[in-house]
Amino acid sequence: MLLHRLRLLPFLPVYVAVYFLFLYLPILLLPVFSFNDAATTTLPLAGFTTKWYASLWGNTVLLQAARNSLIVGVCVSLISTILGICAARAITRYRFRGQRPATGLIMASLFLPEIIVAVSLLMIVLQMGLELSLVTVILGQVVFCIPYSMSVLVSGFEGFDRSLEEASYDLGETAIGTFRRVTLPVVAPAIVSSLLVTFTISLDEFILAFFLSGTEPTLPVYIWGQLRFAAKLPGVLALGSLMILASVLLLTAAEVMRRRAERRTQATPAP
């Protein structure tokens, strides 16, 4: 009877369910153990506690790292979104020679092992005699974030109806005025989405920050330092859970914005 029922189970949906379980289980484990009243990650669970979260609050090194991450994240998301806007606009609005190689170069960091990008940036920074600091982390993470911000923005700009801008020019508006009053309102959701996505990437990025941060750790670099000490694990789990929550919230907001952008460009009346 059981065997019969098993055969009736559609194979593919079950497979997809198992696949999703595999994707989500590791991520859900961190929050589960961050509330567990034990210093080790063993089953069965020992009981509920919030003391690991409480222990985070008084930790000044951690708060400093969080501040560093925030500074880096805001700068990286702003710079890479501005650069992404330039590139996305150039690609969707104009046709010019060298467009493909230019796009290829801008997107290239996606297709390189991250350690090689990190090492090459480290070399050029030290070669130029610069000190490693949050600035070098920002410079490096922007290289890594531009491809993401560009793809979000290109899909946001693509459906944009050019004749709206032309109408605005014909009615005597300047280029900047047209951008502000015609283009920006339509593409704003895509820009917000790009800001959120790049901020999330920067918040979670480890390798570049590890190589380029010098003495000012970001949150992932701080976590890396803590992983050597088994006793610090529960605190790291609590911190990690908070970071995962932040990522999920930011990404959900970005996705909502991206969909709004899609709807807006599609809603523009056809010429």
Place this chain on the structure above:
Amino acid sequence: MSSVAIDSSPGAVKPAARGRWMRSEEARGLAMISPTLLYALALLLVPVTLVVAYSFWTQNYLEIDRSFTLENYRQALTEPIYRDLFIRSLWISLATSAITVGFSYPVAWFISFHGGAHRNLWLFLVTIPCWTSYLLRVMSWKVILGYGGVLNTGLMSAGLIDQPITSLLYNANAVVITLVHSWAAFAILPIYVSLQKIDRSLIEAARDLGDGPMRAFLRVTLPLSMPGVVSAFLIVMIPTVGDYVTPKLVGGKDGVMIATAIQAQFGKGANWPLGAALSVTTMVLVSLVAAAVVLALRLVVRRIR
């Protein structure tokens, strides 16, 4: 800069000035993309070129000897320690990308063909885990697979095993499992995109002409989705070959990969030219293997057809 270029455009609309208009369109496009392009040139192309240059130089204590030499490459390719690391890194990235693509294809197919109105939601759910911190995901696998970890203690309290299984963590398998988990979404997305592009009437035609579902899949769907499979393969394989965190945290002694050796040359080892040669060799080798895999995949698909 662009405002100047656009201000001159009203005159350019006249058909007589079409050549000039084309040129100004080109100029405007280039002006628009130039900030981003310059940034990528300065912080991606120049640094990578510097790495290539360094790989032909020599470290003399604190000085760099800039005369051309292939000594670094000789060392990178012949010293057993580096040769082993290269072979293991390539093997791990090859296995990871094959497994990731193989396991992800059905999911992409499911979302594309049976996702219904909620396709975008499905895709979003696939990507969420891959966007959360990579470091935390690797750490989580360490927590799962460890000696006193979730899997071992869970199985023990369920009475399935008496002693912890020691072979779960600190080996190449643990590295592959963790990497497959990390890169799943990067494989699903390109495959999904190419499946979406397939004209469904082609599959119906195959079915109408007497192909069973499996044959229709092998002869129509699979070959047409090959571009997605190839890009999924590349997008997983090339970055994973240089992975640093995963081997460090879950690889142990048997899971060390080339990134650890590269990092050592820029840290303790302080031999930048050798580190540069190892980096360049990694890129060249992974490109060669990736090209071979792409060719092999194309051949296999042609055979099936």
